[in-house]
Structure formats: C-alpha cells, structure tokens
Amino acid sequence: MIITRIKLENWKNFADVNVNCGKRMFLIGPNASGKSNFLDALLFLRDVAQYKLGHAVALRGGMKSIRYINARQHPDITIALTIDDAWKYELTFGTEKGKQVPIVIREIVKQRTEDKWKRILSRPNEEDENDPLRRTQTSLEQINANIKFRELYDFFATIQYRHILPQLVREPKAFSPAPVTNDPYGRDLVFSIAKTPENIRKARLAKINAALKAAVPNFEDLQVVRDNDGLPHLQVKYSHWRPQGAKQQENVFSDGTLRLLALLWSLFDADGPLLLEEPELSLHDGVVALLPGIFARIDKGRKKKVRQIFVTTHSTSLLSDPGIGSNEILRLEPGKEGVLVHSADEQERKLMQQGLTVADVMLPKTRPENLQQLSLF
Structure with a gap:
C-alpha cells in the first residue's frame, strides 16, 4: 500500500496543501521550509493509531505547537490521506473554546467499491452527541471501532521515520x-x-x-x-x-x-512508508x-510488497540522478500565507524530458534569497 494523495490544513507551517504522491518522493526546499513538518503529519497518524489523539498532540507540544500560526477563522487542523486509491481517511481535530484537550471535529473513512467511494465511517455521529467524551478519541485508535477499516490502522502503524x-x-x-x-x-x-x-x-x-x-x-x-x-x-x-x-x-x-x-x-x-531525513549526511x-x-533496486528485490519512500534532501549529487522523474518531486516554498508545496510544472517537466535533472531544473529554485549576504558575516 502507498499514500497517493496528502491533504493538510492548518498543520504547522502549512495553511493548505493538497498533493499527489508516488512510491518514491523527494522533498526539497530551503532550510526551515517545513520538510520535516510535512513528514511529521504522516507520523502523527501513526502515533494516533498506536497511542491516542491526545498523546500524539502532547508529543508535539500541544495544539499551539502544531496549529498553523495564522489560523484564525478556521483554526481546526486536518490531515487527510488517500491510500492506494482504495481508502480515504480524513481527521479534523481542534479544541473547544477555553480548553486545551484535542477533540475530533470530523473523522471520515471511505473505501472504494468498484467505481464508487463508500463512506464507512462518519463522525461526529449520534453516539458522539450522546457522550461528548467520545470525541477525545478517534475511531482509528479504538480496536472495537476500527474493525471495518483495520487495514488502515495496520498501515499507519507501519510508518517509519x-x-x-x-x-x-x-x-x-x-x-x-x-x-x-x-x-x-x-x-x-x-x-x-x-x-x-x-x-x-x-x-x-x-x-x-x-x-x-x-x-x-x-x-x-x-x-x-x-x-x-x-x-x-x-x-x-x-x-x-x-x-x-x-x-x-x-x-x-x-x-x-x-x-x-x-x-x-x-x-x-x-512494509509501510519510510520517511528519511537527509540520507546524504556523512556520505x-x-x-x-x-x-x-x-x-x-532494493525495492524490486523485496519479497514483501512495495515500500514507499519519502526523502528530504538538499543534495545536488542525489538529485542529479537522471532516473528521478518530475512526478517524484515536491518543492516547498515559504510564503506569507504559509508554505506552498509545488509539484513540477509544465515547463519543468519539459526540461526534464529533454535530459536535464531535478538538480538542474528544480533545486536552484530552493536557493534562499539574499544568500550572498551570508558571506558578509
């Protein structure tokens, strides 16, 4: 199983992100642009599955530490994934006014059956209305509640950083x-x-x-x-x-x-997604x-299923590999309205089809502005 789409709202330094993914993805961008925070959204769901929502939030310093700093009218946080174009999982969580305990605002699970998406979980539901304390837990983390989508629980539990x-x-x-x-x-x-x-x-x-x-x-x-x-x-x-x-x-x-x-x-x-931070260090x-x-090559030689890899990197050498396709790159760009996440545009795709590499076409766009001023220090 692989993650084929990621949507983030108000997650750390991302106001609104919605991108497609393949089985091998390279994340590039300036320092402190949010590459690690992007990966952490996936780890967050692993921690929710293995522990609980409150624990996953506490591990990251509480809601104030993970909510997008400029979130105002709509402060709730959303992480939504599409897996193998067979499952969709969406978790929106936030806090009640004056409280710090995270609660489930919305939790939705859909499964594709033939050519249609069937909703098999939709919260809040009647049980949540009758017992508001239930909203402090996701259905994902509850063994008796995730039985219809246990496959998702098992998948999230295999995510490794x-x-x-x-x-x-x-x-x-x-x-x-x-x-x-x-x-x-x-x-x-x-x-x-x-x-x-x-x-x-x-x-x-x-x-x-x-x-x-x-x-x-x-x-x-x-x-x-x-x-x-x-x-x-x-x-x-x-x-x-x-x-x-x-x-x-x-x-x-x-x-x-x-x-x-x-x-x-x-x-x-x-088997699950492998999240690698700058593997080029010391090499x-x-x-x-x-x-x-x-x-x-190792992926082809695995007897188990395909393993998806997300890699953060600044390395020209790594990104000079001509085998890296334009659809395998996510470029992070800090802006006034949060970090933007770009896939390769049409011009970049054409340049790479002509034989240029990611290091030639997209990596130079991650160079910080006014970098030459560092030499004056």
Missing part, C-alpha cells in the same frame, strides 16, 4: 540507560538487527555487505556477534595489511558507514549519487 545519529548507534546506553524500541535515531539499531530471525537476517546482511563493500574500502563479512555478556554487536572484517584482516565492531565504525548501513537495513525492515558524493538507484 529514520534520521540516524551515529553516536547513538555506537553508545546507546550513554544516552538512554533503559531499552528503547523503534527509535528513529538508531539507539536500538543493533538490537533490532540481532532479533530478526536468523535466516532473514543473514540474507539481508549479505545484500547490505555487498553494497557496503563497494562503498567502504576493505569492508567485508558483516555479521552479528555477541560479547561475553550476551549483548549483540555488528562486526566486520577489514582486509588490509594484516594477513587475516582486522575485526571491528560498531563502536568504531565511521559515521558514513553507520548511516549507510542503517539506511539499507531500513529499506528491508517493514561521499559518489555514494550519495547512487542512493536513488539503490532505493529502486
């Missing part, structure tokens, strides 16, 4: 003594790899080892080992001047090695240029 911080992978206990699961920054990366069933783990690591061997000199034999206390570690053998090579574990891997390893593992890890430009192709 990854922005690996190498230092957290090397020393997870230094930052969090208690165990952490599904950490977007990598504190549980080694444990999550180690707990994967052995046959699946070995097959994935073999593919990752082949990719890393091409990117990291003398890198080979990636595997999971355990120390005397039974704790798992990633271990490789570097072939160099020693006859038998030298074994090293993740605590001495370079930043680039850890980020690339984590990125490749994430591509295999689940050589030559490796970065290959990432779009790696995404495509």
